[in-house]
Amino acid sequence: MSNEIERIGELLEKLQSPDFYNREEAVIELGSHQEDEAVAGLVMALEDVDLGIRELAADYLVKIKGDVASQLLIKFLGSEDIGSRNLASEILVKIGDGAVNALIDELDNDDHDVRKFVVDILGLIKYKDSAKKVAGKLHDSNINVVCSAAEALGEIGSESALPSLIEAFKSNEDVRLQVVESLGKIGGTKSLNYLIEYLQTDDPMILFAVIDAIGIVGDRNSVEHLIKFLSSDDTSIAEATMSAIVNISIQNKGALDYDLPLDKFVGFLFDGVKNKNKKLTKFTLNRLKHWYGQDVLNSLLEVLHYVDEEDLKSTVKMLGEIGAPASPTILKQFKNATSELKIIYLNILKQYVDEDIAKHLLEYKNDSDPEVRRNIAFTLGASGSQVMIDPLKVMTQDRDGHVRAAAFSALGWLCCENDIDFLFNGLNDRYPDVRDAVMGALILLGSQEVVNSFFEDLSNEDTERQRIAATALGLIGDPNVVEPLLQALNHPESSIRKSAIDSLAKIRDVENTDPLMLALNDENSGVRKSACTALIYIKGQTVIPEIRFLLDDQDLWVRYHMINMIGNSNNSAYGDYIRPFIDGTEDILKIAAIKALAKIGYKDALSDISKLQDDINQDIVKAAKNAINNLQEA
Amino acid sequence: MEITKKEENSVAILSLKGRLDLASGAGLKEEIKALMSKEKNQIHLNLADVDFINSSGLGVLVSIMKEIRLQKGRLTLSDLASYVQEIFEITQLSHIFEIFTSESEAITSYQSVSAG
Numbered sequence: 001m002s003n004e005i006e007r008i009g010e011l012l013e014k015l016q017s018p019d020f021y022n023r024e025e026a027v028i029e030l031g032s033h034q035e036d037e038a039v040a041g042l043v044m045a046l047e048d049v050d051l052g053i054r055e056l057a058a059d060y061l062v063k064i065k066g067d068v069a070s071q072l073l074i075k076f077l078g079s080e081d082i083g084s085r086n087l088a089s090e091i092l093v094k095i096g097d098g099a100v101n102a103l104i105d106e107l108d109n110d111d112h113d114v115r116k117f118v119v120d121i122l123g124l125i126k127y128k129d130s131a132k133k134v135a136g137k138l139h140d141s142n143i144n145v146v147c148s149a150a151e152a153l154g155e156i157g158s159e160s161a162l163p164s165l166i167e168a169f170k171s172n173e174d175v176r177l178q179v180v181e182s183l184g185k186i187g188g189t190k191s192l193n194y195l196i197e198y199l200q201t202d203d204p205m206i207l208f209a210v211i212d213a214i215g216i217v218g219d220r221n222s223v224e225h226l227i228k229f230l231s232s233d234d235t236s237i238a239e240a241t242m243s244a245i246v247n248i249s250i251q252n253k254g255a256l257d258y259d260l261p262l263d264k265f266v267g268f269l270f271d272g273v274k275n276k277n278k279k280l281t282k283f284t285l286n287r288l289k290h291w292y293g294q295d296v297l298n299s300l301l302e303v304l305h306y307v308d309e310e311d312l313k314s315t316v317k318m319l320g321e322i323g324a325p326a327s328p329t330i331l332k333q334f335k336n337a338t339s340e341l342k343i344i345y346l347n348i349l350k351q352y353v354d355e356d357i358a359k360h361l362l363e364y365k366n367d368s369d370p371e372v373r374r375n376i377a378f379t380l381g382a383s384g385s386q387v388m389i390d391p392l393k394v395m396t397q398d399r400d401g402h403v404r405a406a407a408f409s410a411l412g413w414l415c416c417e418n419d420i421d422f423l424f425n426g427l428n429d430r431y432p433d434v435r436d437a438v439m440g441a442l443i444l445l446g447s448q449e450v451v452n453s454f455f456e457d458l459s460n461e462d463t464e465r466q467r468i469a470a471t472a473l474g475l476i477g478d479p480n481v482v483e484p485l486l487q488a489l490n491h492p493e494s495s496i497r498k499s500a501i502d503s504l505a506k507i508r509d510v511e512n513t514d515p516l517m518l519a520l521n522d523e524n525s526g527v528r529k530s531a532c533t534a535l536i537y538i539k540g541q542t543v544i545p546e547i548r549f550l551l552d553d554q555d556l557w558v559r560y561h562m563i564n565m566i567g568n569s570n571n572s573a574y575g576d577y578i579r580p581f582i583d584g585t586e587d588i589l590k591i592a593a594i595k596a597l598a599k600i601g602y603k604d605a606l607s608d609i610s611k612l613q614d615d616i617n618q619d620i621v622k623a624a625k626n627a628i629n630n631l632q633e634a
Numbered sequence: 635m636e637i638t639k640k641e642e643n644s645v646a647i648l649s650l651k652g653r654l655d656l657a658s659g660a661g662l663k664e665e666i667k668a669l670m671s672k673e674k675n676q677i678h679l680n681l682a683d684v685d686f687i688n689s690s691g692l693g694v695l696v697s698i699m700k701e702i703r704l705q706k707g708r709l710t711l712s713d714l715a716s717y718v719q720e721i722f723e724i725t726q727l728s729h730i731f732e733i734f735t736s737e738s739e740a741i742t743s744y745q746s747v748s749a750g
Contacts, residue, residue, distance in 0.1 A: 317743070323706065350730070352703065378729045384700055409726035413696065440725035444696075446689025475721055477655070477688025506717060508686065509653075 008037045015045055023053050031060030036068045043072040046087055058087060062094040070095060070102035077106075077117040089117060093124045100127045107133060112142035119145060123152025131156045135164035143174055150175045154182025162190055169198075177209050184213025192217050196225050208240050215244025218251035223258055230261055239268050246283040254286060263293060270299040274306045285311055288318050297329040301337075304344050316344065320351030327352075331360050339369040346375040350382045358383035362391055370400035377403060381410020389416050401431035408434060412441025420449055427457075427465055435464070439472050446476045455484040458491060458500075466496045474503020482510050489515045494524035501527065505534035513538060520547055525555035532562060541569040548577050560592050567596025575602030582608050591623045598627035601634040635684075637665055645676045645744050647737065651683035659694030666698050675707025676744060680737045682713035687721060699731060708732070710740040 007029075014026035027045050030038045042064075045057035061069045069091075076088035092099045099121075106118045119137055122130050134156065137149035150168060153161040162183075169179040180198060183191040195217065198210045211229060214222050229241040242265045249256050262269070272280025285307070288300065300315070307315060319326050330345045337345060342364070349357055358380050365380075367373050377395050380388040392414070395407035408426050411419070423445075426438035442450050454476075457469035470488055473481040481503075488500035501519060504510050516538070519531035532550055535543050550562040563581065566574045581593035582605060594612065597605045609631070612624040635658035636651040646669050652658065669677060679695075681687075695711075702709045712734040714722060722728050734740035 314743075321708075352706075378726075382730045406726070409729070412725060413727070413730060415693075436724060437726065443689055443721070444692055444725050444727075446693070475688070475724065477686065478690060506686070507688075 004033065004035065005037065008033055008035060008041065012037070012041045012044070015041060015048075020050055020053070023048060023050070024056065027053055027056050027060065031057075031063070034064075039064060039066060039068045040072060043069065043076075046073075046076065046091075047081075047084060054087060058091050061091050065095045065098040067098075067102055070099040071105075073099075074102055074106050074114075074118070077114045078109075078111050085117070089121055092121050096125050097127050100125060100130050104130060104133050107137060112140075112145055115140065115142065115145045116148045119148040119152050123148070123155035126156050128156060128158045128160075131158035131161045135161045138164050138168045138172075138175070146172065146175050147178050150178035150182055154178075154185035157186050159186060159188055159190060162186065162194070166194055169194075176203075176206055180206060180209040180213050184216035187217045189219075192219055192222060196222065199225060199229075204234060204237065207237060211237065211240045211244050215247035218248050220248055220252045220256060223248055223256060227258060227260075230264070239265070242268060243280070246279055249283055250279050262287060263295065266295045266299050270303050273303045276306060276308075281307065281311060285315050285318070288315065288322070294329065297326055298333070301330060301333050301341070301345070305338070305340055312344070316348050317351075319348045323352045327357055331357070334361075334364065339367075339372050342367070342369075342372045343375050346372070346379045350375075350379045353379050353383045355383055355385035355387055358385055358388050365391060365395060370398075370403050373398060373400065373403045374406040377406035377410050381406075381413045384414065386414060386416070389414055389419065393419075393422065396426060401429075401434055404429060404431065405434045405437035408437040408441050412437075412444040415445060417445065417447060417449075420445065420447075420453065424453055424457075427468060428462075435468060439468050443472055443475045446478065448480060451476060451478070451481050451484065454481075455487075458484070458488050458496060463493060463495070466491070466493060467499055470496050470499030470503055473500070474506045477507050479507075479509060482507060486510075486512065486515045489519055494522070494527055497522065497524070497527045498530050501530040501534050505530070505537045508538050510538050517546075520550060525553070525558050528553065528555070528558050529561045532558070532565060536565055536569075541571055541574075544569060544571075544574055544577075548574075551577060551581075556586060556589070560589060563589060563592040563596050567592070567599040570600060572600045572602045575600055575605060579605050579608070582612070587617050587620060591619055594620070594623040594627045598630040601631065603631050603634065606631050635661065637662065639665070641674075642741055643745060644674075645678050645741055646674045647678045647680060647741070649680040649683065653686040654681075654684050654691035654694070655686070655688050656690035656694070659691050663694060663698060666701070670701070670705055670707070675702055675705045677702060677707065678710045678712065678737065678740050680713050681711055681715065681718055682737075684718055685715060687718050692721065692725060692727065695731070696727070708744070710734060710743065712737045712740045 011026045011030050014022050017023055027042065030041045042057045042060050046054050048054050048057070061073065073088045073092050076084050079085045092103065103118050103122055107115060109115050109118065115137065119134055122134050131153060134149050134152050137145055140146050140149065150165065153165060165179045165182060168175050180195065183195050192214065195210050195214050198206065201207050201210065211226060214226060223245055226241050226244055230238055232238045232241070245260065269280055269284040273284055288296070304312065304315065327349060330348060334342060334345055361376055361379055365373060365376050367376065373395070377392060380392055389411065392407045392411050396404050396411070398404050398407065408423070411423065423438055423441055427435050429435055429438070451473065454469040454473050457465045460466055460469070470485070473485050485500045485504050489497050491497050491500070497519065501516065504516065513535060516531050516535050520528055522528050522531065528550065532547060535547055544566060550558055553559050553562070563578050566578055575597055578593045578596055579602070581589045584590055594609055597609070606628065609624050609627050612620050615621050615624070635653060638649040640647050648665060650662065654662070666677060699709050710732045713736060714733060722733070734743065
């Protein structure tokens with residue numbers, strides 16, 4: 001022990017060193033000692049010139065949490081140096097319950113500033129049992145200490161302090177605001193009853209605080225006592241009441257059965273939205289379903305771009321549900337709106353747009369912002385009105401590719417059977433997104449004429465048109481496209497043959513699979529792989545014995561693909577087909593076979609796979625180990 | 635195509651299974667018509683088990699959507715398989731349909747205005 005004391009003495013000396021690192025080492029080592037002298041050293045280090053040392057010492061003191069540390073720290077509360085005083089307060093709050101006794105001992109300190117700090121800290125620690133002692137300070141000779149005590153009792157939140165607070169409210173005018181605030185924080189029926197009683201005050205400042213505190217308590221039954229203040233001539237009282245009701249509403253998940261004169265508070269509520277006040281925004285937006293007078297809609301449409309993404313989404317939805325009554329206001333404001341707002345408005349209108357609304361929007365089809373024009377095109381299409389076909393056709397000539405694409409997509413929704421030639425011309429657009437949009441529109445039409453035209457396109461001199469035709473025929477997906485697709489398997493372009501096979505795989509309802517069987521011998525390996533997949537999709541895994549010759553394909557990736565398809569079959573009967581690959585020379589196929597055999601639960605290969613655990617290729621070792629685990633569990 | 639029906643928070647939920655084409659689409663249209671005759675016009679379609687949809691199937695969905703809109707109702711879709719999602723993207727139908735990742739997300743959206 002004496003050695004330890006000696007060492008601490010050395011460390012305390014080291015704390016005086018001009019060298020930062022020496023002092024830092026001293027603090028670190030002092031932090032590992034429990035002796036009071038070491039704690040005193042750490043407290044001393046709180047006055048170090050270097051912030052890093054001070055913070056390091058503070059961290060150790062928080063960890064120690066002892067009475068001695070607290071007592072020494074309290075001494076700093078009387079310091080004239082604000083930095084030291086704040087740091088000590090901060091540490092004491094972090095020490096928490098462990099510092100309470102030492103703090104209570106200082107409640108009668110001669111220095112009223114220290115008493116005030118002690119009360120503040122006790123409030124922040126929120127230790128319930130300290131309430132009685134803090135309540136005693138409501139009679140302190142210094143008014144600052146009294147006010148701090150009233151505030152701290154609210155932070156501590158113990159109902160046991162209520163009699164003292166009520167007595168203070170009666171006897172001391174200077175502490176009333178703090179008492180009211182604390183009653184709100186303490187909450188509960190008793191506090192609420194006192195607050196309701198205080199609503200009779202003549203002092204507007206106190207009334208304001210009482211209303212606010214009732215809002216914080218959040219009891220839905222208190223609304224009936226507040227409602228009369230909504231019609232107060234004093235705007236600040238009326239708005240404070242509205243704000244308190246909003247608070248209560250939010251805490252009760254909107255379950256308030258009162259008719260509120262919301263129209264009187266349009267400006268107040270929407271200013272709240274504009275200022276990003278979360279509670280006011282939530283309350284206001286959620287009332288819109290039943291509250292959408294002209295003023296409300298005007299205000300709402302003006303603040304929409306202040307609302308966060310989630311609220312905006314639900315508000316747009318709500319405005320969509322309000323539907324037609326909102327549209328005249330939206331259309332009126334559209335002209336002078338920013339591009340951002342125009343797009344929001346269009347998203348609202350798109351939910352219920354009809355021919356009349358669409359006609360109004362035609363005025364903006366040449367808006368300077370292409371994003372607005374693009375959304376106009378979608379909205380015109382969403383109207384379902386055939387009258388919009390011609391304006392949309394004009395928009396397909398827009399200088400901006402995104403607008404052209406939107407116009408073609410929208411034309412597709414309007415199903416203009418007579419305009420197939422017009423749409424097919426769009427497939428020559430220089431912009432791929434436009435060509436895809438045209439393809440989408442034609443897929444939606446999906447008529448026999450469209451199928452025939454796409455079939456012709458399979459022989460178009462432009463390979464892009466051929467690709468689109470093969471893809472589109474698959475997505476049209478009617479039985480009448482199967483034959484053209486099967487014929488496309490003889491197409492000279494391998495990419496077309498592949499697209500046609502991929503399309504057949506999607507349709508699945510293919511009776512004649514002979515052309516697909518032939519495609520297994522196609523000169524192009526990609527076509528052979530697609531044919532393998534398509535046959536398994538169409539005929540099921542029973543086709544595997546018939547197509548197993550692909551395991552001997554000249555192309556490694558075809559063999560690899562076939563192994564994987566067998567792995568996906570979930571049938572161990574096919575294990576014999578791929579077992580030989582375990583002893584093969586190509587590592588990639590070896591790994592694929594190991595995985596596939598494990599997947600189908602082919603236990604006969606267990607001993608062969610076990611031998612691969614010593615392979616020099618770590619990927620093989622890993623695959624083998626995983627497979628052994630899987631097979632043993634199976 | 636199989637259609638399973640249930641109701642949650644006043645939203646009729648139809649889970650579809652199989653191929654959505656002209657033939658099966660007619661059955662779906664009938665189901666929707668029956669619901670709307672009972673004034674149930676908040677309808678959700680779960681497409682998780684729809685493994686194929688063609689032009690005619692899309693046409694059926696578009697006409698159902700138009701009908702529900704006309705009745706001031708709401709139609710939502712969810713759980714689109716990758717193939718179905720692909721065709722919705724190509725046709726840009728996502729601009730006129732309300733599509734959700736999951737059924738629960740869609741049903742929650744029907745209640746988005748109830749709290750506050």
